[in-house]
Amino acid sequence: xxxxxxxxxxxxxxxxxxxxxxxxxxxxxxxxxxxxxxxxxxxxxxxxxxxxxxxxxxxxxxxxxxxxxxxxxxxxxxxxxxxxxxxxxxxxxxxxxxxxxxxxxxxxxxxxxxxxxxxxxxxxxxxxxxxxxxxxxxxxxxxxxxxxxxxxxxxxxxxxxxxxxxxxxxxxxxxxxxxxxxxxxxxxxxxxxxxxxxxxxxxxxxxxxxxxxxxxxxxxxxxxxxxxxxxxxxxxxxxxxxxxxxxxxxxxxxxxxxxxxxxxxxxxxxxxxxxxxxxxxxxxxxxxxxxxxxxxxxxxxxxxxxxxxxxxxxxxxxxxxxxxxxxxxxxxxxxxxxxxxxxxxxxxxxxxxxxxxxxxxxxxxxxxxxxxxxxxxxxxxx
Amino acid sequence: xxxxxxxxxxxxxxxxxxxxxxxxxxxxxxxxxxxxxxxxxxxxxxxxxxxxxxxxxxxxxxxxxxxxxxxxxxxxxxxxxxxxxxxxxxxxxxxxxxxxxxxxxxxxxxxxxxxxxxxxxxxxxxxxxxxxxxxxxxxxxxxxxxxxxxxxxxxxxxxxxxxxxxxxxxxxxxxxxxxxxxxxxxxxxxxxxxxxxxxxxxxxxxxxxxxxxxxxxxxxxxxxxxxxxxxxxxxxxxxxxxxxxxxxxxxxxxxxxxxxxxxxxxxxxxxxxxxxxxxxxxxxxxxxxxxxxxxxxxxxxxxxxxxxxxxxxxxxxxxxxxxxxxxxxxxxxxxxxxxxxxxxxxxxxxxxxxxxxxxxxxxxxxxxxxxxxxxxxxxxxx
Numbered sequence: 001x002x003x004x005x006x007x008x009x010x011x012x013x014x015x016x017x018x019x020x021x022x023x024x025x026x027x028x029x030x031x032x033x034x035x036x037x038x039x040x041x042x043x044x045x046x047x048x049x050x051x052x053x054x055x056x057x058x059x060x061x062x063x064x065x066x067x068x069x070x071x072x073x074x075x076x077x078x079x080x081x082x083x084x085x086x087x088x089x090x091x092x093x094x095x096x097x098x099x100x101x102x103x104x105x106x107x108x109x110x111x112x113x114x115x116x117x118x119x120x121x122x123x124x125x126x127x128x129x130x131x132x133x134x135x136x137x138x139x140x141x142x143x144x145x146x147x148x149x150x151x152x153x154x155x156x157x158x159x160x161x162x163x164x165x166x167x168x169x170x171x172x173x174x175x176x177x178x179x180x181x182x183x184x185x186x187x188x189x190x191x192x193x194x195x196x197x198x199x200x201x202x203x204x205x206x207x208x209x210x211x212x213x214x215x216x217x218x219x220x221x222x223x224x225x226x227x228x229x230x231x232x233x234x235x236x237x238x239x240x241x242x243x244x245x246x247x248x249x250x251x252x253x254x255x256x257x258x259x260x261x262x263x264x265x266x267x268x269x270x271x272x273x274x275x276x277x278x279x280x281x282x283x284x285x286x287x288x289x290x291x292x293x294x295x296x297x298x299x300x301x302x303x304x305x306x307x308x309x310x311x312x313x314x315x316x317x318x319x320x321x322x323x324x325x326x327x328x329x330x331x332x333x334x335x336x337x338x339x340x341x342x343x344x345x346x347x348x349x350x351x352x353x354x355x356x357x358x359x360x361x362x363x364x365x366x367x368x369x370x371x372x373x374x375x376x377x378x379x380x381x382x
Numbered sequence: 383x384x385x386x387x388x389x390x391x392x393x394x395x396x397x398x399x400x401x402x403x404x405x406x407x408x409x410x411x412x413x414x415x416x417x418x419x420x421x422x423x424x425x426x427x428x429x430x431x432x433x434x435x436x437x438x439x440x441x442x443x444x445x446x447x448x449x450x451x452x453x454x455x456x457x458x459x460x461x462x463x464x465x466x467x468x469x470x471x472x473x474x475x476x477x478x479x480x481x482x483x484x485x486x487x488x489x490x491x492x493x494x495x496x497x498x499x500x501x502x503x504x505x506x507x508x509x510x511x512x513x514x515x516x517x518x519x520x521x522x523x524x525x526x527x528x529x530x531x532x533x534x535x536x537x538x539x540x541x542x543x544x545x546x547x548x549x550x551x552x553x554x555x556x557x558x559x560x561x562x563x564x565x566x567x568x569x570x571x572x573x574x575x576x577x578x579x580x581x582x583x584x585x586x587x588x589x590x591x592x593x594x595x596x597x598x599x600x601x602x603x604x605x606x607x608x609x610x611x612x613x614x615x616x617x618x619x620x621x622x623x624x625x626x627x628x629x630x631x632x633x634x635x636x637x638x639x640x641x642x643x644x645x646x647x648x649x650x651x652x653x654x655x656x657x658x659x660x661x662x663x664x665x666x667x668x669x670x671x672x673x674x675x676x677x678x679x680x681x682x683x684x685x686x687x688x689x690x691x692x693x694x695x696x697x698x699x700x701x702x703x704x705x706x707x708x709x710x711x712x713x714x715x716x717x718x719x720x721x722x723x724x725x726x727x728x729x730x731x732x733x734x735x736x737x738x739x740x741x742x743x744x745x746x747x748x749x750x751x752x753x754x755x756x757x758x759x760x761x762x763x764x
Contacts, residue, residue: 205608
């Protein structure tokens with residue numbers, strides 16, 4: 001499963017694995033793909049610094065990437081206090097009432113969350129970039145910086161290139177992809193409607209070849225949204241992509257430990273929810289971040305769909321509004337009340353599997369698919 | 383581009399082309415695919431009889447199919463008068479007002495439409511089956527009967543099998559596919575969210591392999607929703623389908639003459655609308671038939687999305703409600719006011735092309751895609 005893009009990164013398979021978990025990201029890189037660490041959860045630059053150091057120590061010198069969330073338009077910035085004042089009491093009351101109705105307890109020891117959204121702010125995302133650049137100058141392993149929302153600012157692209165780091169950006173429509181290329185982005189990640197997290201309306205089957213044709217030789221395209229098997233990787237290559245960008249699928253990796261107690265055994269609460277979900281158990285809503293994002297359908301998303309629920313707020317206010325709710329939901333232990341981005345591929349997340357086995361399966365099934373296609377070119381047996 | 387299913391039908395390519403146009407259906411069969419004539423527009427069994435006779439005379443003895451619309455649950459049946467009384471005056475007033483606002487004139491010569499929906503009724507669909515069976519006993523060319531809504535009744539399946547006709551049914555979810563197979567359906571058409579007409583929420587990238595895995599050896603799967611290039615056919619085969627089911631793509635075939643004056647030149651009003659639409663210019667709504675169906679986004683669909691618009695009625699009432707509106711819109715000449723099912727692939731419908739050229743392009747691009755995939759299996763050049 002070699003493509004030019006895989007060769008360019010010096011990786012065995014063009015499987016780009018986005019995950020907020022350093023354990024999973026490192027395992028993907030060790031297994032021959034490119035692990036891409038999601039940074040939005042790091043409000044504190046020092047914490048990211050430590051995690052990248054850990055990544056260095058656990059990836060056998062193999063390349064990996066980082067994913068930041070830097071909106072194309074600089075959103076409402078300001079201190080937590082300024083932003084807080086922009087959220088209506090009705091919105092806050094709805095969240096409190098919903099958590100009560102769903103039986104989600106307050107955080108233990110009267111703890112409060114008040115910085116839970118800073119990763120969505122422009123200034124924090126910039127600090128992620130700075131830390132990543134420092135690391136790549138030190139160890140040379142960070143080969144990719146991806147932006148989940150629009151083209152990164154031009155100085156970020158410039159700094160990345162100066163440090164030998166390629167820049168990728170997510171696109172849900174042709175116009176986004178063309179804008180990225182014009183801004184100097186190296187790789188377009190075409191994210192279809194079925195993907196987890198932020199998506200547009202156009203599905204992968206339509207979007208991937210549309211963006212491949214739109215950007216032509218200006219940038220390779222990574223296929224995102226709906227990939228969780230070697231057959232889907234084969235579809236991506238058939239449609240003209242140079243590789244795949246997978247997110248949801250790694251959430252049920254054995255190495256995924258986020259939200260679990262250090263010594264916990266068995267699947268986490270979120271994993272239990274993912275394991276039982278079918279492909280029809282997601283919804284695309286603005287309730288997570290303020291922009292349309294696909295989430296696991298749970299009692300939490302149902303509450304926002306019920307009559308009388310308020311409209312979600314714009315980014316980054318919505319995330320501020322629900323930050324503590326997300327923390328409370330995470331700390332609770334109910335697979336029916338989960339706030340989690342997930343794509344329709346969640347229907348294939350049916351067991352907890354180590355990353356190395358996942359990748360071996362993807363590669364094996366890919367090769368079978370190509371074999372099956374070659375059969376269709378044979379002349380009929382007469 | 384051979385598959386077992388293509389061999390079973392004795393066709394060159396596993397390209398199943400659904401179209402309401404006999405000219406297009408015949409051209410697809412002549413070019414090596416299987417043309418499938420949509421019958422819902424025939425309220426009069428004799429008219430279908432004549433058209434099938436024409437198909438026989440224009441297909442060089444090649445096989446073709448018919449598509450009927452027979453809801454799994456027998457819907458509210460009854461005379462036109464009974465059904466009419468179930469439609470509220472408010473709904474009628476909204477339709478009249480909207481047509482006025484959009485400048486759609488009444489039908490010429492004070493004509494009225496009052497039978498425009500009978501094709502959606504169970505009894506009419508049954509008469510389509512009877513006519514098709516008569517024809518296949520006479521000429522043996524009708525090899526497929528497809529049902530757009532649920533599993534056909536068991537006696538229809540039985541009659542079809544008795545006449546050597548295979549039965550296909552559309553499915554938008556795993557449960558539908560399993561039900562079809564249990565009912566004796568031979569071929570499952572997996573229609574993704576991006577498809578034109580009735581669709582579920584799960585996209586083709588997810589749905590196709592999910593249904594392939596669900597039905598396994600019980601039935602081959604045709605991939606529907608999002609196919610308009612050889613790369614997408616390659617994706618379908620990669621994902622495990624035995625062929626593709628294409629609908630929207632044929633609407634801009636040169637042979638498509640529905641809604642045009644007999645001697646008209648150049649694209650029809652509907653074709654003009656399709657040619658300028660992008661992949662983002664569709665919506666999935668209940669306003670066409672009462673069940674969610676993807677339509678071209680035009681001023682007509684916008685009107686139903688505007689504040690104050692009524693909720694659509696259940697099938698078949700909604701179709702009764704809008705039957706005359708559809709006729710008036712068709713008779714008018716405004717590409718911005720069109721009522722037309724279309725999938726997201728409409729973004730690729732950018733020129734008027736003869737069917738034979740379309741199929742040659744599909745086949746050529748398919749072979750290129752397989753070639754590209756074989757490249758990925760080669761060892762690196764050292």
